[in-house]
Amino acid sequence: MGAKEKYFSNISNRERAIFEGAISMGALFHQFVGTPFNRKTAESLEKAMEESFTLQPCIDKVEVSIDLDRLDKAMTEFEYTSLSGDMLDVKIYSKVDDVLAVIRIEFIEELNYPLMYVEDIIE
Amino acid sequence: MGAKEKYFSNISNRERAIFEGAISMGALFHQFVGTPFNRKTAESLEKAMEESFTLQPCIDKVEVSIDLDRLDKAMTEFEYTSLSGDMLDVKIYSKVDDVLAVIRIEFIEELNYPLMYVEDIIE
Amino acid sequence: MGAKEKYFSNISNRERAIFEGAISMGALFHQFVGTPFNRKTAESLEKAMEESFTLQPCIDKVEVSIDLDRLDKAMTEFEYTSLSGDMLDVKIYSKVDDVLAVIRIEFIEELNYPLMYVEDIIE
Amino acid sequence: MGAKEKYFSNISNRERAIFEGAISMGALFHQFVGTPFNRKTAESLEKAMEESFTLQPCIDKVEVSIDLDRLDKAMTEFEYTSLSGDMLDVKIYSKVDDVLAVIRIEFIEELNYPLMYVEDIIE
Numbered sequence: 001m002g003a004k005e006k007y008f009s010n011i012s013n014r015e016r017a018i019f020e021g022a023i024s025m026g027a028l029f030h031q032f033v034g035t036p037f038n039r040k041t042a043e044s045l046e047k048a049m050e051e052s053f054t055l056q057p058c059i060d061k062v063e064v065s066i067d068l069d070r071l072d073k074a075m076t077e078f079e080y081t082s083l084s085g086d087m088l089d090v091k092i093y094s095k096v097d098d099v100l101a102v103i104r105i106e107f108i109e110e111l112n113y114p115l116m117y118v119e120d121i122i123e
Numbered sequence: 124m125g126a127k128e129k130y131f132s133n134i135s136n137r138e139r140a141i142f143e144g145a146i147s148m149g150a151l152f153h154q155f156v157g158t159p160f161n162r163k164t165a166e167s168l169e170k171a172m173e174e175s176f177t178l179q180p181c182i183d184k185v186e187v188s189i190d191l192d193r194l195d196k197a198m199t200e201f202e203y204t205s206l207s208g209d210m211l212d213v214k215i216y217s218k219v220d221d222v223l224a225v226i227r228i229e230f231i232e233e234l235n236y237p238l239m240y241v242e243d244i245i246e
Numbered sequence: 247m248g249a250k251e252k253y254f255s256n257i258s259n260r261e262r263a264i265f266e267g268a269i270s271m272g273a274l275f276h277q278f279v280g281t282p283f284n285r286k287t288a289e290s291l292e293k294a295m296e297e298s299f300t301l302q303p304c305i306d307k308v309e310v311s312i313d314l315d316r317l318d319k320a321m322t323e324f325e326y327t328s329l330s331g332d333m334l335d336v337k338i339y340s341k342v343d344d345v346l347a348v349i350r351i352e353f354i355e356e357l358n359y360p361l362m363y364v365e366d367i368i369e
Numbered sequence: 370m371g372a373k374e375k376y377f378s379n380i381s382n383r384e385r386a387i388f389e390g391a392i393s394m395g396a397l398f399h400q401f402v403g404t405p406f407n408r409k410t411a412e413s414l415e416k417a418m419e420e421s422f423t424l425q426p427c428i429d430k431v432e433v434s435i436d437l438d439r440l441d442k443a444m445t446e447f448e449y450t451s452l453s454g455d456m457l458d459v460k461i462y463s464k465v466d467d468v469l470a471v472i473r474i475e476f477i478e479e480l481n482y483p484l485m486y487v488e489d490i491i492e
Contacts (some may be wrong), residue, residue, distance in 0.1 A: 003233050004446065007240040015141055015241075018134065022142045023239055026149030031404055033328065034279035036396075041420040048417030051410040055449035076359040077373065080424035082279065085328055110126050113322040116146055117130040118138075127323065150282075156451065157402035158277055164297040171294030174287040178326035199482040200250065203301035205402065205454055236445040249479050253486040261387055261487075264380070268388045269485055272395030356372050362392055363376040364384075 004057075013096040018118060020058035021094030021103035025116050028053045028062070028092070029085055029105065038080040042066050045083070053092065060100070061093040067107070085114040099123050127180075136219040141241060143181035144217035144226035148239050151176045151185070151215070152208055152228065161203040165189050168206070176215065183218040187211070190230070208237040222246050250303075259342040264364060266304035267340030267349035271362050274299045274308070274338070275331055275351065284326040288312050291329070299338065306346070307339040313353070331360040345369050373426075382465040387487060389427035390463035390472035394485050397422045397431070397461070398454055398474065407449040411435050414452070422461065429464040433457070436476070454483040468492050 008016050028049060037045050046064040053062045067087045074081040085107075092103045104119040131139050151172060160168050169187040176185045190210045197204040208230075215226040227242035254262050274295060283291050292310040299308045313333045320327040331353075338349045350365035377385050397418055406414050415433040422431045436456045443450040455476045463470045473488035 003231075004238075007231075007238060010244070011141065011241050015138060018138055019141050019145045019241060022145035023149035026146035026151075027153040027405075028149075029153075030150045030280050031153040031401075034276050034331070035400055035417075036421045036424045038424060041417075041424060044413070044417045044420045048404075048410075048413045051413045052405045055405045055407060055410060055447075057447055077357040078359055078424075078426055082331055084330060085280070108126075108130075111323040113324055115127075115130060118134050118142060121133070153403050154281055155277075157399050157454070158294075159273075159298045159301045161301060164294075164301060167290070167294045167297045171281075171287075171290045174290045175282045178282045178284060178287060178324075180324055200480040201301075201303055201482055207453060208403070208451055234446040236447055249477075250484075253477075253484060256490070257387070257487050261384060264384055264388050265391045265487060268391035269395035272392035272397075273399040274395075276396040276398075276400040354372075354376075361373075361376060364380050364388060367379070 013099045014101070014121060014123065017058065017094045017096040017099045017101035017121070018103075020056070020096070021092045021101045022116070024053045024056045024059050024062070024092050024094070025090065025103045025105055027056070028090060029088065033083055033085055035083045036080050037071075037083055038075070039068060039071065042068065042071070058094045058096050059092060060095040063091045065089040088114055091119065136222045137224075137244060137246065140181065140217045140219040140222045140224035140244070141226075143179070143219070144215045144224045145239070147176045147179045147182050147185070147215050147217070148213065148226045148228055150179070151213060152211065156206055156208055158206045159203050160194075160206055161198070162191060162194065165191065165194070181217045181219050182215060183223070184216040186214045188213070211237055214242065259345045260347075260367060260369065263304065263340045263342040263345045263347035263367070264349075266302070266342070267338045267347045268362070270299045270302045270305050270308070270338050270340070271336065271349045271351055273302070274336065275334065279329055279331055281329045282326050283317075283329055284321070285314060285317065288314065288317070304340045304342050305338060306341040309337045311335040334360055337365065382468045383470070383490060383492065386427065386463045386465040386468045386470035386490070387472075389425070389465070390461045390470045391485070393422045393425045393428050393431070393461050393463070394459065394472045394474055396425070397459060398457065402452055402454055404452045405449050406440075406452055407444070408437060408440065411437065411440070427463045427465050428461060429469070430462040432460045434459070457483055460488065
């Protein structure tokens with residue numbers, strides 16, 4: 001067992017897939033919220049978010065989609081706004097051996113909250 | 124089942140405790156890394172980190188301890204430095220019904236990496 | 247002239263006071279926006295923001311006041327929200343020799359924008 | 370005089386160019402420090418940093434260059450590291466009417482500090 005693996009011997013592959021995906025989702029949100037952007041720069045921001053967090057342990061893929069309607073509503077006199085959590089729709093795919101977890105954040109109207117949850121687990 | 128709970132019906136209490144603790148750990152790291160601080164202000168920074176992330180879903184307690192030796196080594200001519208991940212020793216206790224998970228970050232020399240892992244789960 | 251000072255020999259004391267205060271204001275905003283908080287934890291967050299950025303070069307004092315009405319409007323089902331720029335009312339006092347600059351951020355309704363500007367300069 | 374301009378009537382164009390460039394430099398540092406990256410993703414991160422902060426008031430151009438030698442030295446067992454301030458070499462060009470200010474951050478060995486200063490002002 002490698003140096004890294006001994007720290008995870010107390011949880012199952014399924015649990016570790018959930019764990020690693022959740023870390024990256026919390027991290028992505030708090031790293032990038034506040035970034036200035038508008039419709040013209042949304043694409044480079046999405047790409048940087050995707051590439052950055054695909055590097056983290058066990059992350060297989062990251063898909064980021066910023067809600068442009070919410071961007072438009074938050075637009076200022078200066079023709080840009082700050083990225084906020086309610087604009088984020090992100091899927092993070094984390095893979096540990098034969099388990100793939102899909103962690104999601106999306107804004108849930110009835111909670112007025114950008115909820116992070118486990119959308120799917122494929123074993 | 125409440126509006127919040129339906130999003131978590133596909134995972135166990137144990138898995139959700141891991142999930143929520145992991146989100147908060149990833150979030151805490153990326154929210155606060157980069158903050159200017161020195162020995163005099165370490166305490167107020169630790170307190171803000173603890174209080175902020177205790178608010179997140181299912182988080183019972185957060186204990187933050189900044190490694191002051193690493194702070195000293197990173198000190199600049201301006202008598203402060205930026206908080207970096209290798210200085211963090213944090214425990215996040217997440218609780219879902221009867222399950223308590225302890226999520227930890229600490230710097231692991233042999234990996235040259237501030238590792239996040241599940242330190243303990245009490246059921 | 248010290249090692250630090252030679253980099254500022256091309257600007258006046260007044261200009262440097264503006265410069266250093268502006269850096270700290272931009273920094274403070276982007277460091278802390280996104281932090282989870284509610285009315286109970288607002289005070290520790292304000293204190294950490296004040297102490298952290300008072301450390302930066304030439305900063306004499308930082309006063310942070312979070313707009314609790316805006317906090318209340320942004321409150322979620324989970325009894326906290328994320329700090330956003332529109333909630334910030336901050337004054338940063340930067341001092342270079344005999345010049346004191348007061349840099350301010352406050353939300354300006356007619357711009358729908360949290361504006362940073364030089365509120366006062368005392369020479 | 371527009372709504373925005375009245376807040377800047379107490380400073381000269383030269384001072385405002387310094388002010389706006391300094392805000393964006395402090396902001397850029399604290400927004401992006403902590404982001405996971407390696408040599409493969411450095412380019413998308415640099416691009417997002419450049420495009421994001423070119424949007425801020427009076428910013429004409431942003432040039433970001435990450436020090437890849439410092440990246441290599443900070444590399445971990447997980448084949449990426451976190452962006453830190455000492456890796457940043459950034460120029461922000463801010464323009465107010467006929468004044469162009471060049472704000473720079475670069476790591477200064479003798480200060481052990483990533484210094485922000487006014488590199489040039491062209492009037």
